[in-house]
Amino acid sequence: MASQFEGFIKKDKNESRISYLVETKKDQNPCFPQAPFEILSNYQSQLKRLTPQKSNEPTAPQTTNGTLKFSSNPVVSAVFIMKLARMRLHEDCSSYSINPFKFQSMISVDNLKDVELASNLLMAAENLSIQQFDSAEKFLKQCVLLASPCDSPLRGIVTYFTDALRERIDQERGRIDLERKIVDLEEYAMMFKSVFLSCEQKLPLSQISQFTGMQAILDSVASARKVHVIDFGIRSGSHLIILMQGLASRKDHPVELLKITAVGKSKNRLEKTGKWLSSFAESLNLPFLFKTVISELNDLKEGFFEVEAEEMVAIFLSLKLCGILAWPRRIENFIGFVKKLNPCVIVVVEMEANTNTPIFIDRFYEAIFLASAIFDLLNTCLKGDSMFRKIVEETYFQQMILSTIAEEGEGKIQRFAKIDFWREFLARFDLVEAELSPLSLYQANLVLKTSPCWSSATVDMNGKSLILGWNGTTILSLSVWKFDHKLETETN
Incomplete structure (x- = not known):
């Protein structure tokens, strides 16, 4: 590059x-x-x-001769936590018994809690994909408990995806929310024009x-x-x-x-x-x-x-x-x-990103890593502008997540x-x-x-x-x- x-x-x-x-x-x-x-x-x-700056992002954990190696960089992003959670999920389902919680010297206690939170979200999605709705809802309840308060990019991601997965389950089970509010992005853009202008510049x-x-x-x-x-x-x-x-x-x-x-x-x-x-x-x-x-x-x-x-x-x-x-x-x-x-x-x-696939779980993973990167970006560049960040997240990106995860058929689908x-x-x-x-x-x-x-x-x-x-x-x-x-x- x-x-x-x-x-x-x-x-x-x-x-x-x-x-x-x-x-x-x-x-x-x-x-x-x-x-x-x-x-x-x-x-x-x-x-x-x-020349482009080197990234401050800790690299994804690499497996060499059965040993996981992490970057020593202390910055731990939402994307990185999601990678750990997915690795944990896949390894628990394979012949390996490697658990990220063994790497306590590598990441903080709060980060370990975030891995647990992200793991619950991924397990909910995996269960939903095979129509195990009761199991999926149990994992989502854990997400609600662990994600509050929503004070980090990772917890914001989990909150929005939890809502989207719940709506998806409701649709699958024939439970329709007649009072669901549809966000009109154009109207929000007009209402918060100064906010979006400020954010665009940052x-x-x-x-x-x-x-x-x-x-x-x-x-x-x-x-x-x-x-x-x-x-x-x-x-x-x-x-x-x-x-x-x-x-x-x-x-x-x-x-x-x-x-x-x-x-x-x-x-x-x-x-x-x-x-x-x-x-x-x-x-x-x-x-x-x-x-x-x-x-x-x-x-x-x-x-x-x-x-x-x-x-x-x-x-x-x-x-x-x-x-x-x-x-x-x-x-x-x-x-x-x-x-x-x-x-x-x-x-x-x-x-x-590739969310234009009929396979739900593939679409979910593409969306989760895309959204995690976006929320990391917002957290870094809008630091100190928590109100602006909240408005942007709750209008455009919450709607993007909902559309990608929950919408099908004649809904307002975004792919x-x-x-x-x-x-x-x-x-x-x-x-x-x-x-x-x-x-x-x-x-x-x-x-x-x-x-x-x-x-x-x-x-x-x-x-x-x-x-x-x-x-x-x-x-x-x-x-x-x-x-x-x-x-x-x-x-x-």
Whole structure:
């Protein structure tokens, strides 16, 4: 991984970089986030060679000649505890009698209790998978007792997965909770906009994916006079500020119009985001037009989008394909619809995990390690912001866990797939994976160096795609796609 970054840093040493430092009007809206611009401007003069930091994560226990060896590093994460618990579970079911509780000199008493807690959760899931519901519920009762108070990433994970497993058991047994509250993520995003903005600026993977994704679009529309960005998951809209600053700073090929079309279900939220972005565009003297499309992804029609002949269209898909992945016809229709918009580039950000499997226990283990890594990240980067962290956990991530573990059939299912799956799937629509520019990769590494607490973030390449993780556990993939019209012609 280090050698890959060294290569493009050497290559781009003398190339100019886009400056994201904003010079705004004195009466600029005070809620414009400044952190994204400070990130790169703080490093504008530092063109020295950068290599990723070594992880502080203790390595997974390794077995050598029947002896377990642990890292001497005192940091013990939720992911590490889950690995110990799974090892304990598998060894207890095999000919080995190795028990992590023999390693008391390696980890603290509290960590041993966490291993016991995690083991109960895994046993509940294993029993549920073979329809031993009474046994599963007994283990879940132990989880409730041991996880309180919920004062650590591990205990938070256990609490949310316990709730999801209980709901799954209720469904299997025909017990339906008619009063269950469905979280509307778009409404929560509007209610807690300032919270999500603050969190986005403090989370390395969010910042890296935003800067890299917007740079990929800037690279693809470098000579376009009219740029039309269709965003299917605009959320706070802070990533588009990066794009707007990049376009406004152009000296060659000045932009005549930037049009952004935001797709979503909440008209009120989208319009508020549009006003916010319009004010920012005005501060940059950037010709700007904001449009909204109120629709689900599976209900889109061509007439919803006003695409002019001279516009160059770019599409941003951040954590949207996972919402329709469980329905093959829906996702195929959606990609076919996107193809009709004739975009010059499609940027895709997705979770790098495989929960798109009908086998429950496989889905559970993928989800538990993904969520554990995310909660470790939140705990590190939002330390001191416990209220913010709680809001983020209880809205987006609690819903993600519930959807992955408990939802089936016609429910609001969210399923994740890894980059290898997306390569195979998108190739069926004549989509070709494009290279990320050296500038995009260089900026990703600059962002990584912004905060000391981000040293556990990992940035790697899988083919042409960027893979982002925490302490070695993959969390996000970012890939860039373009339609190969030659392939389309040959096929026809």
